[in-house]
Amino acid sequence: xxxxxINRILSTIPVLLGxxxxxxxxxxxxxxxxxxxxxxxxxxxxxxxxxxxEMGLNESMIVQYTSWMGQLLQGDLGYSHTLHTxxxxxxxxxxxxxxxxxxASLLICVVLGVVLGLISALRKGSILDKASMGVALIGxxxxxxxxxxxxxxxxxxxxxxxxxxxMYNMRSPGGWMDLLHHLILPAFATATVSLAVIAxxxxxxxxxxLQKDYVKYFQSFGLSKSKINIVHxxxxxxxxxINISGMQVGYLMGxxxxxxxxxxxxxxxxxxxxxxxxxxxxxIQAGILLIAITFVIVNLIVDLLNVWLSPKLQDSIKSNxx
Amino acid sequence: MIQAVRKKEAFLNVTNLMTKIHTPEGSMTVxxxxxxxxxxxxxxAIVGESGSGKSMTxxxxxxxITKNLLDSYAGEIEVEGKSILDIGEKEMQQIRGKxxxxxxxxAMTSLDPSYRVGKQIIEIILDKTNLSxxxxxxxxxxxxxxMGIDEAKRVFQSYPHQLSGxxxxxxxxxxxxxxxxxxxxxxxxxxxLDPSVQLQVLELFxxxxxxxxxxxxxxxxxxxxxxxxxxxxxxxxxxxIVEQGKTSEVIYNPQHPYTNSLLNCIPDLDWIFLDGVxxxxxxxxxxxxxxxxxxxxxxxxxxxxxxAKDICRSKLPELKKVHSPDLNHLVRCLLTERRESYAK
Ligand SMILES: Nc1ncnc2c1ncn2[C@@H]1O[C@H](COP(=O)(O)OP(=O)(O)O)[C@@H](O)[C@H]1O
Ligand code: SF4
Ligand SMILES: [Mg+2]
Numbered sequence: 021x022x023x024x025x026i027n028r029i030l031s032t033i034p035v036l037l038g039x040x041x042x043x044x045x046x047x048x049x050x051x052x053x054x055x056x057x058x059x060x061x062x063x064x065x066x067x068x069x070x071x072x073x074e075m076g077l078n079e080s081m082i083v084q085y086t087s088w089m090g091q092l093l094q095g096d097l098g099y100s101h102t103l104h105t106x107x108x109x110x111x112x113x114x115x116x117x118x119x120x121x122x123x124a125s126l127l128i129c130v131v132l133g134v135v136l137g138l139i140s141a142l143r144k145g146s147i148l149d150k151a152s153m154g155v156a157l158i159g160x161x162x163x164x165x166x167x168x169x170x171x172x173x174x175x176x177x178x179x180x181x182x183x184x185x186x187m188y189n190m191r192s193p194g195g196w197m198d199l200l201h202h203l204i205l206p207a208f209a210t211a212t213v214s215l216a217v218i219a220x221x222x223x224x225x226x227x228x229x230l231q232k233d234y235v236k237y238f239q240s241f242g243l244s245k246s247k248i249n250i251v252h253x254x255x256x257x258x259x260x261x262i263n264i265s266g267m268q269v270g271y272l273m274g275x276x277x278x279x280x281x282x283x284x285x286x287x288x289x290x291x292x293x294x295x296x297x298x299x300x301x302x303x304i305q306a307g308i309l310l311i312a313i314t315f316v317i318v319n320l321i322v323d324l325l326n327v328w329l330s331p332k333l334q335d336s337i338k339s340n341x342x
Numbered sequence: 343m344i345q346a347v348r349k350k351e352a353f354l355n356v357t358n359l360m361t362k363i364h365t366p367e368g369s370m371t372v373x374x375x376x377x378x379x380x381x382x383x384x385x386x387a388i389v390g391e392s393g394s395g396k397s398m399t400x401x402x403x404x405x406x407i408t409k410n411l412l413d414s415y416a417g418e419i420e421v422e423g424k425s426i427l428d429i430g431e432k433e434m435q436q437i438r439g440k441x442x443x444x445x446x447x448x449a450m451t452s453l454d455p456s457y458r459v460g461k462q463i464i465e466i467i468l469d470k471t472n473l474s475x476x477x478x479x480x481x482x483x484x485x486x487x488x489m490g491i492d493e494a495k496r497v498f499q500s501y502p503h504q505l506s507g508x509x510x511x512x513x514x515x516x517x518x519x520x521x522x523x524x525x526x527x528x529x530x531x532x533x534x535l536d537p538s539v540q541l542q543v544l545e546l547f548x549x550x551x552x553x554x555x556x557x558x559x560x561x562x563x564x565x566x567x568x569x570x571x572x573x574x575x576x577x578x579x580x581x582x583i584v585e586q587g588k589t590s591e592v593i594y595n596p597q598h599p600y601t602n603s604l605l606n607c608i609p610d611l612d613w614i615f616l617d618g619v620x621x622x623x624x625x626x627x628x629x630x631x632x633x634x635x636x637x638x639x640x641x642x643x644x645x646x647x648x649x650a651k652d653i654c655r656s657k658l659p660e661l662k663k664v665h666s667p668d669l670n671h672l673v674r675c676l677l678t679e680r681r682e683s684y685a686k
Contacts, residue, residue, distance in 0.1 A: 233451035240406060241520075242438030243469050251465070252454050331501040332455060 024337050025324060032320050039312045040092065044085050047305045053077075057299040058101050075101065097306040102298045107306045111291055115310050117187060118287035121276045122269065124203050125211035129272070130265050133215045137222025142249065144227060153220065160216035164275040168209035168282035175205060185284035206279040213275065214268040221264050225257040232256070259326055266322035273311065352381040353524055353557060354403070354442070355420040361402045362413035369413045370634050372398045374581045376417075377661075382524055385551055385558045387568040387589070389604065390578035393631060396561045399578070400527045404442060405434055439470050445518045445528035449510040453502035459513050460486075460498030466520040485516040488553070489546060508539040515546060525557040526550075532567060544571050565604050569593055574670070577601050580631050580642040583661060587671030597664050597673035599647045603627045641676060649677055 055071040056063065072078055076087065091098060097107040136156070140149040176184045182205045183189065188198050229235060230253055238248050277289035288307055295303035327333050361373040373395050380386050388396050401407045403419055405426070419427050421441055426434065446452030454462055463482040467473055473481060479498075486494035489512040502510060511531070518526045528547070532540040548571060550556050560571060568575050568589060575592050577585040577600065585598040596602050607627070629646035632638070640655040641647070647654065654676055664671040664678065 233446065233448055234454045237444070237446045237452040237514075237517075238454075238466075240404065240438060240444040241466050241470065241517075242435035242440070243466065244435075247469070252456075255456050256454065329456070332503050335501075335504065 021334060021338070024327070024334075024341065028324060028327075029320065032316055035316055036313065039316065040089060040309065041085070043305055043309045043312065044088060046308070047301050048081060048084075050301070052299075054299065054301045071101070092309075097309075098302040100295075100300055100303045102295070102300040102303070107303055111288065111303060111306055111310070114286055114291045115288045115307075117285065118273070118276055118280070118289065119314075120199075121203065121206055121210060121279065121285060121287060122272050124207035125214070125272050125276065126265070126269060128207055129211040129215035129218050129268060130261075132211075133218030134222050134261060136215075136219040138226055138249075138254065140219070140223045141226035141230065144223075149223075153223065156216035156219045158216075159212045160220070162212065163278075164209060164213065165278040165282055167212050168206065168279050171205050171209050172282060187286055202283075206276075206283040206285050209282070210272055210275040210279045214271055217268065218261065218264060222257065222261055225260045226253060229253045229257045258329055262322060262325050262329070266318055269318045270315065273314070351423070352379045353384075353422060354378070354380040355418070355423075356399075356403065357420075358417035359399075359402060359419060360416040361398055361407070362416075363398075363407065363411050364413050365635065367635050372581050372634060373402060375661075376402075376583060377586075378576060378583075380525060380557055380559060382557050383551065383555050385547070385560070385571055385573050387560045387562060387572035387575045388578055389562055389565060389568050389575055391563060391604075391627070391631065394578040395581040396563075396578055397529055398581075400444070400529060400559070400561060403527070404438055404444065406438075439466065439523065440521045441523055442525045442527060443518045443521070443523040445526055445531050446514045447529045447531070449514040450507060452514055453510060455502055457501070458498070459500055459502060459505070463498075463513075463517050463520055466517060470521045482516070482520070485519055486513070488519075488550075489513075489516045490542075490549075507535060508542065511535060511539070511543055512546065515543070515550070519550065519554070519556065522554075523556065525559060527559045527561070529561040530563070531560065533563070540567075541570075547571055565593070565607070577604065580637075581634060582642060582674060583672075584643065584674045585672065586661070587664070588668050591666065591668040591671045595664075595666060595671075597671070597678045598643075598675050599649050599677075600627075600643050603646075641674075651676070 053068070053072075055068050055075060055077060059067055059071060076084055079087075088098065095108065097111060099105075100107050100110060103110055136152050140152050143149050172184060175181045183202050187202050189202075235248060235252055238252055239245070276285075276287060279285060280287040280289040281293075288310070292304065292307045294300070295307065327337065356376055356378040359373055359376040360371060362369045362371050364370075376395075376399055378386070378388075378399075388399060390396055398407070402415060405415075415427050417427075418425060421437055426437060453459065457465075460479070460482050463485065464475070464478040467478040467481055468475065471478075483494050483498055486497055491497050491509065491512055497505065497509060497513065502513075505513065515526075515528075515531075518528075531547075532543050535543065544567065547558050547560065551558055558571075560567065562568060572589050574587065575589045576583045577592070577598065579600050585592060585596070585601045592601060593605065596605060604627070627646060632642050632645065638644070638655060640653075640657060641650070641659050644650045644654040657676060659674045659676045661672045661674045662678070663669070664673050
């Protein structure tokens with residue numbers, strides 16, 4: 021099994037390689053001269069030419085790709101000629117900020133979604149079930165930026181419970197508590213839609229699992245209900261819940277962009293917005309690459325979890341290998 | 343109504359059990375005056391076509407009919423002389439598994455695919471008894487060995503999907519014995535198995551009964567199974583017991599036309615008595631059982647009975663003693679009643 025896990029992890033290498041080629045070509049194929057667009061319409065031909073030389077644009081594509089890859093492998097995302105800073109310095113902290121927001125909202129939507137779905141399923145048909153599924157339906161159909169604005173209006177402006185914007189309070193020493201305080205509203209705003217999706221899927225999955233013969237069989241032994249619900253029902257409902265949670269990461273990253281704008285969260289969204297409007301190709305390239313790598317890793321984790329959770333799947337892998 | 347001559351001290355006594363369930367058309371009486379009595383060490387069978395109320399009977403006994411479905415119980419169910427129809431869920435949990443346990447109907451789907459078989463057995467032992475983990479493991483291994491499993495350790499360590507149907511059936515039976523119940527109830531335990539495996543499983547039940555003294559209530563639609571294992575049998579039709587008695591009595595001296603039809607449904611009786619002869623059940627009696635929602639006032643079997651007379655359509659037969667040496671042989675048929683009165 022360890023061999024399978026190592027193989028599966030190694031198998032992401034060609035995928036990641038493909039991603040870099042794709043991202044590289046994407047930028048190459050965009051019409052227009054990056055050097056010209058950086059310098060503006062009235063730059064001299066010499067100036068454009070010297071910048072092209074500096075950016076390595078006169079080399080062949082292969083050479084450009086290999087040197088870019090060489091940099092990437094050393095953790096260097098390139099140089100932004102618009103901002104005149106190394107991209108790693110500018111973009112990476114922002115990317116991490118975005119990941120903090122995404123991971124926080126993932127935690128919120130998985131934990132609350134599963135709890136809500138579980139309770140609804142166990143009390144199927146009750147007022148609680150109907151109410152929470154009704155709210156979930158509404159939640160799933162609200163745009164993120166609107167939720168963000170509503171949360172901000174209610175909890176920050178009206179009630180004053182949470183800060184309106186940013187990641188840390190400039191006048192305080194910061195720290196975890198301060199970060200958490202700033203994080204809660206944007207994370208909830210980002211999570212709402214996915215929370216509703218996960219709650220609904222969890223509910224229907226749990227209801228299905230409750231009908232399984234083995235659950236009824238354990239019940240016939242007079243074991244405590246809550247024990248059966250956790251040991252057997254929840255355990256066997258995990259794979260679909262994990263799959264949908266993995267799929268939500270994409271939506272959360274997208275939704276985080278909106279929350280970042282509303283709550284002025286210093287994430288990658290703002291940076292990419294600036295990069296796109298100023299034709300900062302290397303930054304765009306690096307941004308897309310970081311996001312794509314995140315997707316590949318999330319997929320890997322979901323796959324590994326699924327195998328880890330399914331003895332049957334493990335056996336079929338073993339028999340395929342042997 | 344004459345009731346069966348009952349052993350008052352019997353382990354399980356079911357008296358005039360009536361079970362009603364909710365249906366879209368209203369309340370439906372699925373069990374009508376069921377009387378059963380099972381003592382420690384007995385082997386009893388309930389036989390009947392699909393839909394006759396066999397599963398409802400055992401789900402009533404274990405009170406496992408879901409809240410949404412159940413309308414009401416009436417009558418009496420006693421375990422060791424104690425009425426269980428009005429005890430709370432907590433007390434009922436003490437009876438399930440410990441006093442009476444179920445052998446899963448479908449062994450292929452009744453084990454949790456995510457856990458090793460051994461873990462599932464010890465989960466039950468640890469939850470229901472005071473044994474330590476080590477003792478629970480020993481007990482589980484002992485039970486698996488008792489089930490005639492050669493490599494008990496390997497099976498203990500296996501996931502359900504790694505085992506054959508026959509092995510899984512044995513595991514499920516071992517599970518039912520995890521807390522030394524006085525009675526195990528098996529609802530069609532063999533209908534999904536190959537004939538040769540069916541025979542092995544029936545032999546296993548006999549061995550359990552012999553070695554551990556566990557009483558067995560086996561539910562089946564196949565008189566072949568009844569003949570092979572049960573000491574006594576109750577024949578069910580449309581929610582009622584229509585004939586009941588010692589197995590040999592009922593098989594060799596059947597009184598109810600329905601029992602007769604069921605017996606005729608085993609074309610090759612040899613399989614009952616000779617190992618290795620495949621059975622070919624031809625389970626078909628002409629016609630359909632009546633709709634329990636609108637029953638006539640007559641015999642429930644009348645529209646399918648080749649011996650039906652006019653009176654059968656207006657008078658409901660009661661369960662009465664048959665004129666025979668077996669004092670517990672009862673039948674619900676007007677024809678027999680008349681024969682009885684002629685005999686007097
Ligand atoms: N879940 C259910 N919903 C509605 N009716 C049911 C349900 N289960 C059983 N019944 C009805 O109860 C009667 C007895 O069913 P059952 O005990 O399952 O029969 P058997 O086990 O003998 O095949 C049948 O008429 C059947 O239609
Ligand atoms: S009472 Fe009449 S209809 Fe019913 S089984 Fe007897 S003979 Fe047949
Ligand atoms: Mg049944």
